[in-house]
Amino acid sequence: MKPLIFSTILLLVIFLPGAFSQPSVQPWGNIKSFHVNGEKMNFETSVRSVKPGWSGCVASERCNWEGTHKYEFSEKTTSMSHLLQALPVNYAIKVSETGLNSVNVEVSVEITDELQQEGTFFCFEVPGSEFVNATLGIYSGQKNKETITLKNAVPAGKSEYTRATGNRIILKSGTREYEVTTAKNTEIIVKQNFIDRPGFLNDPLPAKEFVDSYPGQPVADYQVYFTMIQGNAKKGDKKTVNYSVTLKGSIDREGVTLKIDPTQPGRPFKGIGSNYRVHDLEKEGEVINYCLDSLRVTWGRIAFDWKQWQPEENVDPLADAKAGKLSKAFYDQIEMARILAKRGIPVIVTIWSPPAWAVDNTRNNRKGLEHDTKISLDPKKIDKICKSIASYIEYLKTDYGLEFPLFSFNEVDYGVMVYHTPEEHAFYTKEIGKYFASRGLITKILLGDTGAGTIQSNKIVIPAVEDPSIHKFIGAVAFHTWHGCTEADCKAWLLSAEKLNVPLLVTEGGPNSAQHRYSQNFLEKSFQLSEIDLYLRLCKHAQPATIMEWQLTPDYSVLTGNGLYGDNGPLRPTQRYWNLKQLGSTPEGSFSIPAEVDRPNITTAAFADILNGKYTIHLVNNSAERKININGIPDTVKSFDVYVTDAIRGMQKTETITVKNGKASFMAGSQAYYSLFTNNINF
Helix, strand or coil: CCHHHHHHHHHHHHHHHHHCEEEEECCCCCEEEEEECCEEEECEEEEEEECHHHCEEEECCCCCCCCCCEEEECCCEEEEEEECCCCCEEEEEEEEEEECCEEEEEEEEEECCCECCCEEEEEEEECHHHHCCCEEEEEECCEEEEEEECCCCCCCCCCCCEEEEEEEEEEECCCEEEEEEEEEEEEEEEEECEECCCHHHCCCCCEEEEECCECCECCCCEEEEEEEEECCECCCCEEEEEEEEEEEECCCCCCEEEEECCCCCCCEECEEEEECCCCCHHHHHHHHHHHHHHCCCCCEEEEECHHHHCCCCCCCHHHHHHCCCCCHHHHHHHHHHHHHHHCCCCEEEEECCCCHHHECCCCCCCCCCCCCCCECECHHHHHHHHHHHHHHHHHHHHHHCCCCCEEEECCCCCCCCECCCHHHHHHHHHHHHHHHHHCCCCCEEEEEEECCECHHHHHHHHHHHCCHHHHHHEEEEEEECCCECCHHHHHHHHHHHHHHCCCEEEEEECCCCCHHHHHHHHHCHHHHHHHHHHHHHHHHHCCCCEEEECCCCCCCCCEEECCECCCCCCCEECHHHHHHHHHHCCCCCEEEECEEECCCCEEEEEEEECCCCEEEEEEEECCCCEEEEEECCCCCCCEEEEEEECCCCCCEEEEEEECECCEEEEEECCCEEEEEEECCCCC
16 A cells, blocks of 8 residues: 555545445445445445346446456545456546435446447445335436336346336435435436345445345345446447445434343353464564554464375374474464463464375365365374374474464464365264364364354254264364354344354454455444444354454554554554454453343444443444433442443543443444443453
């Protein structure tokens, strides 16, 4: 990132709260929402190439690993360019804020080869749950061409609501009015489709199939398609169009009731953790030590380079390791484990990539455009696999004095890089766990450690959960947050951990595994708030023992400066750092307790250390400023200290509020993360 871009970002941080508005522009070009006077206005824009027959589309979306992605943002402008996955469609988007409630979206598309399609479109999509019975008018200039009413579904016998020629739409519900305008008339098509992987799953793929229904989603979202290229496209076709989006709506400032229930303590929360997949400790050490010295890190996870440890099947790996013949990065990873162990931090050891001799080359698990390698291990070599892995863990014990409570393969659901079926996962859990025990190692298996926190990925642990003979080898259950993490997803993972009576760990935390492709976005306000919002939802619904950031190193850093994100100033915290510090200040010994709110766009989680009378309430306000009224507070609690992290404040104490008759209240500003701690908590 260029220094000029950073200076404008700092100006944004300084002046934003006075404006109380900001579009949430994603690095792949989509606008996900817009805060107007603090009120969150929900919609999403995208570029779509629709398949022939309107069976589906390929859209601008985050999980597109192809090609070169360009992205930058400044105070009021975001620019990016990429391609639609597996299609000869290059696109570029420039989003410019033009007012406190408006943006201009400049969309350019270029076709690089022949393309069979219904057309290339700019799509404006709104939630079905919010716009049932809304009216949508299509205009040509000031002339109203047609006005329709949006229903629970497209009328029987029709595939769409309408299509008409115009340059403007006005969409009105009881609380919202959205207007999208372009300079010239074009065909506008109004649809209502479910997709096979809806956005709320946090699991978006560029290729989307239109389906008749989706479980748990009673009303499909509504799509307004502005035609850019109609029908099949030819090589060399180009189009640039500007779309003006203006938003109006009532601002919900009604007070919020937040009720906690300390009489129903759940599972313990130890605090935040981190991954440490280091490559050069000399270069990475300053960031790592800064975070370890200033954050309470409760769990760590390192990488075991199995390919380097034993590249050949019938070679004793210990000789080269003891002789110091392996790479500096290999020994730096061991040194990282020593640093954590000296601080009393338990460490998980994880394998990403296997050596060639351990691979079943007859298996090809990859399908279509899948990005991940999906390598299968060779079950016929299970004895050698077990011995090789155990010898590494034993080597670190005998030569370095290190013991690891947990071992895992990384993301076996996606195959990054080892892939397991549910039955295979149970098999390797049992065989490796049994071998560890036979060697006298304390290390147990971390079940799951999946790339997705979805119900689908949870199925991989079910055979092991249902086989009592495997339970003694399982030390914990884990998932990553890159996909899924809805309430239903979280509860499925919680149930698996409860059945085994072991901790549930979130071993890789973050909203987007592809974030490194556009690293400047780590500093964007809505991204930073979305991360802690995700973590509070996890705390509430999954009740993990820890949430482990990816990573508290220069990779995905929560610090800036010293060249990180193009900033050559001094090393210092970002908003993400303060978010973690605030969550991690939940006292050890705390148990999750129920916490409910009665208004939308507010996320909360609460904890209680009942023994010592310490209570903690966390809340993200993603809506307008409003009063938060808290009920259910124990009689022993007399006051709370209120702390806030937002775009300009980092875990700053704002006030002390008094508790009377089990109730307390405070004012929560918009787009901010608040934590309430009883004043007997020492940070």
